[in-house]
Amino acid sequence: MPKRKQEPDSGGAALRDTAKANLKFQDLSDDLRRDIIAGTWAVGTKLPTEQQLAAETGLSLTTVRRAFEDLVGKGLVVRRQGAGSFVAAPQRTQKRSRFVIGVLLPDTQLYYPRVLQGIEEHLSARGASLQLSTYHYDFTRENASIQFLLDAGVDGLILVPTLTGLENPQQRVAELMALPVPVVLLERSLDDLGPGDLTEHVCSDHQGGAYDAVMHLHRLGHRKIGLLTRANEAARSSNPTQAAVIAGYTAAITALGLETDGRMAFSATKPEWEADQAEHMFGLLAGSGATAALVFGDREAALLEGAASRHGVRVPEDLALVSYDDEMADLARIPLTAVSPAKHRLGVMAADVLLRRLTEGDACPLYQIRLRPRIVVRDSCGAKRCEARSAAFGG
Template sequence: MSKNPAPRKIRDTDARDLKFRSLAADIRRGILAGTWAVGAKLPTEAQLAAETGLSLTTVRRAFDDLVQEGLVVRRQGAGSFVSVRQPVRRRSRLTVGVLLPDTQLYYPRVLQGIEETLSAHDVSLQLATYNYLPEREDTSIDFLIESGVDGLILVPTLNEIADPRQRVTDLMALDVPVVLLERSLTDLGPGDRSEHVCSDHQGGAYDAVLHLFGLGHPRVSLLTRSETPTEPAIVAGYERAAADLGFEPHLARIPRSHWEDGGPDEALTKLRLAGATAALVFGDREATLLEAAARRAGIRIPEDLALVSYDDEMADLAEVPLTAVAPAKHRMGKMAAEILLRRLAEGDDCPIHQVRLRPRLVIRKSCGATRQSAHNEQE
């Protein structure tokens, strides 16, 4: 069977975006580090294209980004130069800096919540992203601080780094107040003094398993994509539910890249070998691909296999609309902004806020429950 060309096109676009963002980050880092002094002429677009092997279009997009940020100015007929940066000065209107991994899928609703809260308090927002590239985080944070923000809402990388505790300590020691969003030191317990607003992903996974178990599935499997910040908490919630309900857990981790090429069929085989009649699948895309694999194998959803997906970004668009665990993304953004504004107003008199929002379960067709039966079950 030939593959759908659409995903290939998306990946090509992402690759081009990554190249120009990476080049912009390199130039930005050089400017902030003093490699090019204020007023210095930068290499021409043609020179950079020749040096890097990138296309002129990619180089031009990188310069466009830097011009928009105010770091670079173009002079007709003369070239591009490092802008004269105005000294940071306090304004009567506050500005909050927001650092996100990206603005796709999970984070638009979070960002909307932040924007609505800041706008209601006449506070400006300065946004930066790092495209899940940890090496770009510090440059992006430096950019936000140099632009004169009064406080920061950060979604940093804490998984798969050498010392997450030191990283959080360094972030909380910045010159402006910091609220972490969807990131915390979960294993540190009361030793974690960071201010944060997070989803209770353990609770969300626990509730999904409880729901499927209550529908008559004595053993629920978990299928995940590996190497994500959310996965450890989902696994912990699933394993706790299995222990509390008294069944042997069955966990299948499949790398994110494999879900496009054989992963769904592999996952379905693992479910059938385990004798599972229900599964929690992280996330929506993976659950949708699993549905397609089940249809090809003649397995009916939900009659033969009940599914709950995790994220609820596109769960309602699946062939069989997916029951989904839905983190409170919009509310999370609002609360992070509210906590930071309270910190800015009260200073050290404000207690440290450490908030966890438990996701809700949105009932659709893929689990075999009706909305009414799910409501009665929760009561």
């Protein structure tokens, strides 16, 4: 049987041989790189000669030489004429001198100016700049606002996105975390996931703030403490702080074992608060028998003061009040004791976390920060009068 004539290779075998050789030198380079990073060879240590490595590995001298050249090109190895090859000192990573940080806020009114000020001050002090976008609590504009920031060439994002009122907030967060730049969430997180929440975030502990407010009123002698909140008219624009305040209030009432007969927590929309200048809400609170209340937020607490005054109820003698937010609490007719989130510090810390992520990369730990608000004592809770009486009687 005649021997079959072999077809010309057309270079195929040669290409395969070259590919194999490329894989061998790359494999050796990767092995040496891992050993250097792991510290098997410390900085300044002399590496085996090319001849020694060729003998130990069974690879050709050419393959070993290419592996060394690859390591030299990566800055891991230096060659010294007549002395050999040595592990190089780590090179300082060239950092960008001026990052541009994108900031997405729902608005720039009331709560967020101090937050934004904290972000701006921290970025400026570190040579970074800020690009701002707002979506005015309109979820349909949110993605366009984020895209605007990305198109502006930002290096990272600080986002205050919509998470409440969505069918799948976890999916929304996954979309945000998949953006092409690092993301730090501000005043937003997936609390329900517990340790399953892998977002980087800086938030106020609003539950803790509400809890502390109830405890403060309880220490002043109150046993029937109500809660009045401002509900939102549209699910899409619901305020995530409201749910946290309710949860903190409920936890404190439960921990103290206070009376739960009848309803002590009431809510109305912003227009409903305005329609009768809080008359209806005052009526509900008075009907519950409460002698004190936590009110979310400052404006509603000030309206409640007015309603109480019209009904001859004195604040704080007959009704002690603590407001939540501390935006304009000191401007009320009777200055309001208030739960005060650390807004400026939130902005500073969010900016700091993002800059660390940008400069350190994967070496940076995941930051999940919660700042507990403090209580600023003014006139509406009666604490100052209690202190004055105690001082007068030598207590």
